[in-house]
Amino acid sequence: MTLKEELEVYKKKLEDQAWGLKKTNDAIKLLYKDLEEKNKKLRELDQLKSDFVATVSHELRTPLTIMKEFALILSDEIKGPLNKEQKEYAQIITRNIDRLSRLIENLLDISKIESGKVELDQTLVNVSEVAKDVVSSLAAAAAEKHIELKALFPQSRTEIYLDRDKIVQVFTNLIMNAIKFTPDRGRVSVEIIERPEEVECRVSDTGIGIAPENIDKLFAKFQQFNRQNEAGPEGTGLGLAITRGLVQMHKGRIWAESKPGEGSRFIFTLPKKHPSGENQERK
Amino acid sequence: MSKGKILIVDDEPELVKAIQIRLESSGYEVTVARDGQEGLDKIKSERPGLVILDVMLPKLDGYKVCRLLKFDEKYKNIPVIMLTARAQESDAKLSTEVGADAYVTKPFDHKVVLSKIQELLKT
Numbered sequence: 001m002t003l004k005e006e007l008e009v010y011k012k013k014l015e016d017q018a019w020g021l022k023k024t025n026d027a028i029k030l031l032y033k034d035l036e037e038k039n040k041k042l043r044e045l046d047q048l049k050s051d052f053v054a055t056v057s058h059e060l061r062t063p064l065t066i067m068k069e070f071a072l073i074l075s076d077e078i079k080g081p082l083n084k085e086q087k088e089y090a091q092i093i094t095r096n097i098d099r100l101s102r103l104i105e106n107l108l109d110i111s112k113i114e115s116g117k118v119e120l121d122q123t124l125v126n127v128s129e130v131a132k133d134v135v136s137s138l139a140a141a142a143a144e145k146h147i148e149l150k151a152l153f154p155q156s157r158t159e160i161y162l163d164r165d166k167i168v169q170v171f172t173n174l175i176m177n178a179i180k181f182t183p184d185r186g187r188v189s190v191e192i193i194e195r196p197e198e199v200e201c202r203v204s205d206t207g208i209g210i211a212p213e214n215i216d217k218l219f220a221k222f223q224q225f226n227r228q229n230e231a232g233p234e235g236t237g238l239g240l241a242i243t244r245g246l247v248q249m250h251k252g253r254i255w256a257e258s259k260p261g262e263g264s265r266f267i268f269t270l271p272k273k274h275p276s277g278e279n280q281e282r283k
Numbered sequence: 284m285s286k287g288k289i290l291i292v293d294d295e296p297e298l299v300k301a302i303q304i305r306l307e308s309s310g311y312e313v314t315v316a317r318d319g320q321e322g323l324d325k326i327k328s329e330r331p332g333l334v335i336l337d338v339m340l341p342k343l344d345g346y347k348v349c350r351l352l353k354f355d356e357k358y359k360n361i362p363v364i365m366l367t368a369r370a371q372e373s374d375a376k377l378s379t380e381v382g383a384d385a386y387v388t389k390p391f392d393h394k395v396v397l398s399k400i401q402e403l404l405k406t
Contacts, residue, residue: 062295065390069301072393078308101390 050115057108064104068097106238110221113245120163120249127199127270128156128192130164134171135190141176146185149175153192160199160272166246167270173243174203174266180235181264182207198252198269209260218256219244243268285312287332287404292322292348293366294341302335305393311400319343323351326358333403335396336383337366346381353382362403366391 001009073079075090082090112118135151142149171190178188186206193200210218217223222237247254247268258264289311293299296317303313314329316322318341326334334352338345345365353359365378365386378386385399 061389062298066295066297066301068390069298069305069393073301073304078304 047115050111050117053107053111057104057111060100060104064097064101068094068101071097103236103238106236106242109242110238110245113242113249118166118245118249120166122161122163124159125162125164125167126156126159127162127167127201128153128158130162130167131171131190131192131201134168134175138172138175138179142179142188145179145182147179147182148187149179150187150189152189156192156194158194158199158272160270162250162270166249170243170246170268171201171203173239174268177239178203178205178207178264178266181205186263197273198271200267200269202265202267204263204265206263209262210256210258210264211260212258215256215258219254286310288312288314288329289333289335289400290314290316290322290325290329290331291335292316292319292325292340292345293335293337294318294339295337302393302396305397306400309397317341319345319348322348326352326361331361333362333364333400335364335366338378346377349378349381349383364396364399364403 071090071093074082075087075094077087131153132151132155135149139149175188175190182188182205188203188205191202191204193202214223219240221241223240244254247270250270251273252268252270254266254268256264256266286309289306291299291302291306291313292315293302294317299315303315306313314325314331316325320342322334322336322340323343325331336345336348340348349363349365352361352363359382362384363382365381365383367375367378367386367388375386384403387396387399
């Protein structure tokens with residue numbers, strides 16, 4: 001084969017390959033377009049689902065209020081005395097309406113978080129003060145179970161941009177969970193560790209712990225574990241999903257560590273950097 | 284003796300009844316309107332000491348009723364408690380903007396409503 005002939009062969013081969021690549025490229029483009037469309041549809045469906053949950057939740061509130069008010073009118077004996085059993089039944093109705101209300105509130109919260117409708121009202125907040133406030137507000141709940149609830153951190157002057165109410169909700173959810181899943185006379189502690197880039201908050205307990213296979217599922221919706229020992233008001237299965245959503249909205253991370261039988265620790269971080277990129281921490 | 288007359292403007296008759304029972308058992312006199320227009324008429328004819336006003340009302344919504352009331356020299360001193368079914372910040376803001384003296388979110392607790400009434404009627 002002469003050099004020219006050889007080159008011709010290579011040229012032909014290259015042309016074939018180019019044609020093949022173009023075909024593949026076209027196919028990828030088509031697939032990509034298809035994926036994009038499917039993605040858009042999924043987002044629309046997700047939005048529809050969130051709107052639906054929000055609407056339904058609103059519509060449920062009025063009848064729930066009416067039911068609760070009349071159950072209370074009965075149990076408060078405004079229209080005449082009840083016997084012991086009748087009173088107890090009216091209270092059972094009230095308690096379960098409260099449970100349903102909590103579920104609705106949580107559904108509303110999670111649907112707002114998932115649809116990105118929650119706006120953060122950020123101001124400069126001292127995280128250690130927030131944690132201390134929540135710890136003292138939950139002292140009574142801990143004392144009821146003779147649980148030692150302690151804030152193990154020094155008062156810090158560091159302030160970062162946060163939505164205070166949302167972070168209160170995060171601490172409240174985690175500490176209430178810890179109290180709920182810790183047997184009487186156990187310990188729950190809150191720690192705050194300051195790092196150059198972020199503040200790390202830990203809520204630890206000496207409770208029943210979480211099985212390793214359940215750790216990853218903890219933050220998913222409607223996942224409840226180890227509830228067999230629990231006597232208090234039942235959870236909604238949405239608390240940790242909401243908590244994670246609120247932390248992530250602040251560009252933080254949240255995870256859990258646990259040894260079954262020894263206790264659990266929930267850790268979340270809050271970056272000191274404002275989402276805009278500037279370091280807005282003030283000391 | 285009645286502690287004062289309260290007008291409830293709400294189109295949910297059973298909810299109205301529940302509030303009415305509570306208020307009456309606490310010593311208030313209660314009068315009721317089913318829509319925004321009737322609410323305005325009754326404010327003028329019955330001169331209540333306080334108005335409990337639902338947001339979502341037929342004919343004239345609660346915000347409009349409140350705004351009309353608060354712009355009228357004759358009636359602007361009547362305290363208004365808005366009842367809102369939405370626990371959204373925007374509702375709280377709107378209630379303040381139209382001049383409501385307080386707002387309560389559904390599902391409300393009658394104790395909250397009663398304490399707001401006591402607070403508003405004191406001054």
